[in-house]
Amino acid sequence: MTIGIEIDGTATEVAPGTTVLEAVRALGGDVPVLCFDKRQDPFGACRVCMVGVQGSPGPVAACTTPCREGMVVDTRDATARRIAAATVELVLSELPQPPAEHTELAAVARELGVTGELRWPGEQHAHAHDERHPYLALQHELCISCGRCVRACDEVQGAFALTATGRGFEANVTAGLDAGFRESTCVSCGACADTCPTDAITEMSLLALGER
């Protein structure tokens, strides 16, 4: 049994349980994402994968919305794109510096046209660096609480070394009891750095280590 839906004017059939994001991607399309990593369960936090659905009171997050029979999806819906862009603008406003050009965050900002002056400037994350591990570095000020590192450590690696911390604007991540990766159950696999969309967690390359 399959579910018939329409995405950007193209009719398609998907298996029950397929999310809108999976259906969009199966057709070769895409929508920007920040908290989504296809190796992990959808999380629904970043609200950047918003799409329009005919008859819905507002845009929906493609990553956590299951396809329903007869659904008509517009990945270019103006309201959905406006909300996604505004959300990315908010994210940029909490970082003390613009994201590095090669990061996913920078790419998503470019795709959504978030450039120039920010409409809602305000409090930014304070600089706090944890470089106690030989090659995993955590720059807390670059963390956007997408939860990808925590889920990589939980779902992919099973090490449970990372956690979300704080609440509201103070939300962030840390390893173990906040005493660095080495004092935690971290197995140094690097899955967290691999999935991080902002370089908040990075693997210091041998080259960079040589320069220290």
Added chain:
Amino acid sequence: MMGMSHNLVEIVRRHHEQDAPTALEVLKEALEDHGEITDDDRRVAAERSGLPEAAVYGVSTFYDDLLQPRGRRHVRVCTGTACFAATGDVHVRQLAAGLDVQLGERSGDGEVSLAETVCLGFCHSSPAVRDGDTIDAGPGVVERVLEGTTRAASEPKPQSVLDQPVLLAPAHDWKGLRRAVSTRDPETLLEQVKAAQVRGRGGAGFPAGTKWEFARNAPGERKFIVANGDEGDPGSYIDKVLMEEHPALLLEGMALAAYAVGADHGFVLTRSEYPRSKPELEVAAATARAAGILGPAVLGSNFSFDVTIVEGAGSYVVGEETALLACLQGLRGTVSARPPFPAQRGLHGMPTVVNNVETLCNIPLIAREGAEAYRALSPGGPTSGTKLVCFNERFERPGVYEVPFAITLRDLCEDLAGGLVDGHEIKALQIGGPLGGILPGWKLDTRFDFEDLEAEGCMLGHGAIVAFDETTDIRALATHLLHFGAAESCGKCFPCRIGLRRAHEMFATGTPVDRDRLEALLETLELGSLCAHGGAMPAPIRSLLAHFPEELGLA
């Protein structure tokens, strides 16, 4: 639920089967024992609960109670909306100055600490302060705290306007449960509750019978009933009255829900801000157990049901059902995307009904007297049953009242609550909690019902009615509401986590607020947020923009 770790939930489930405490319970014990949480406490909590140390660390940095430093004397000042309406937050500044300690801090010598709390549920007698274990409230409270002569404030005296009170009946007889387990099968009870058209009283108004049916039909080894007693709405003390004065009614409602959906255990999540709730419910449960009403053979039938009472640790968003389930499992109280709904995958991954306390308290009458009798309670409008409302200290006769739906706010505010004290006038009302819109004083002829209030950009919500008098500074009110919104954001979804902070900053700075930018931010919150916290915090701000724009300091 998408976003709650399946691995952590499974760890919690397996340890629960071995009667292990949750990490949150262990951390709360440590706090009660020595006033702060150390890394050793976190290691012990990890050991006993089975959670990884990192996850315990995450929990310990989420809840207010675990974060606030405690002195030997710990003073918690209520910064709820009723207290704001009473003093404009003057009581907060006076306490900080008098105790010589900043809000959220502990004195250098460790003697005294002052923390914000929202809300203590003494809104009929604001402002309220909790000094150690004593909650004092009303005129002179600040002076008494500073003199060290605090005394327990009087509890509200609830009243019903009905000839036969439903939710506030003076005596409790378990007749509904007795009738159900002896003469009806579960399907019949479920059909009755559906026919009674019970709408959820927690705020969203979702039909309880439909929710029960989902849970009944969902596959699962076990099923659970969860009573949502996390009545966090500032200005609301309805569930407080039900849990503390009518605990058996709630337990009967839970047992009926369990019978209808095929559950064998229930949990009540109470608030740490209401220290009496958990003990009162535990006494009522023990009494019911001793009488053979709860336990392995409910009233001699082959239906088995018992309850566990769990106290939270300070978080408004834990009132959202997925966050509530996270808290019950001792995890960080963050919201998860739905589907799957709790009725499919809830506590310990099992089908779970999460109903508000008042919703469950509506069920015994339906089981006892039937759906027709229940629907007849509110003859004037579309909604069945009765509603508890509560009024803040600005009113002449504040308190909790049981009323029919569809009466006007004028009847409620003027006839029942007697208008405002000292000849003050109602400038505006906030109805149904912090996510409810604000009704200007010139619209009191609006009917108190779901659709009527929605048409005014307001909501029935949980039924709190907070009046602001003519002296209220509207910009200060907007700042107050957004401070609450930002402080209570769980931090999971980006629009709420950052957007409420920015909205608060726009008003708190004192500079003119750019209306276009504000409205674009409100739209992002409304359409982008994961749950109703970020989604509806703009509602009262929209009301103020519509009715009092000249008082907001807009550019």
